Amino acid sequence: MGDDQRALARLDQVIHDQSGVVSRRQVLDCGLDSAYVRQRLRRRAWCALLHTWPSALSHRSAWMLLTGRGSTAGPIHVAVDARRNLRRVDGIVVQYRSDYDDAAVATVAPPRVRLEQTVIDLAADATTAVEVIAVLSDAVGSRRTTAMRLLAALDARCRTQNGRFIRDILDDVHAATCSVLEHEYLTAVERAHGLPAPLRQAPTGVGRPGFRDLDYPEWGVVVELDGRLGHADAVSLTVLQLAPSRVTT
16 A cells, blocks of 8 residues: 555544544645645535535635635535525535625636635624734735725625724725734724824845834834734734624625
């Protein structure tokens, strides 16, 4: 038996022991690689899409397809036209959209909801303010989109759960707050204490090329709030709870 066969045998045993569910880390621990994970995820996605066709990947399923980031556990999320009524199936979460024709990109494989609409969906579904900030700042900070494009996507909807809060955060993200901690600094330190506005995400030629979180050149002060980990980790801050949401477009 070759190495690949042994790895697949180990994976089959894990899947059997866990009632058909396995994490990405467990797949890698069995000796398989990220390409195998992506292949299996795409197969799952296609199964869900074909079962609900015509449809498009949405929410965190679309986000994973676009970025390769997020949890591989849980159901596949798909979007369909709001005029349809599908029978519920285990492992598939159906989102009914009145703007399906505009939101879905049918010319890619597998079909998916557009990036900006996906980000707004995830922000609207967030149950805490810190999750909203993390979703929006991550999408813009990774340079996959811009705050202005997300605001345009938000404006295109009739209404969105937590829409006013999302708009306020996007205004701050447009001002170059690129992480949860940077947004917390803006609201709880800079604004609360009447500090002057710094240069945000200012390029630096000192040491390794990159960007400073906050630069006060008039006073010769640079503030670094977080590194790459901090931009992706939102769980360390505790802020107000938001009501659970259902996106309505």
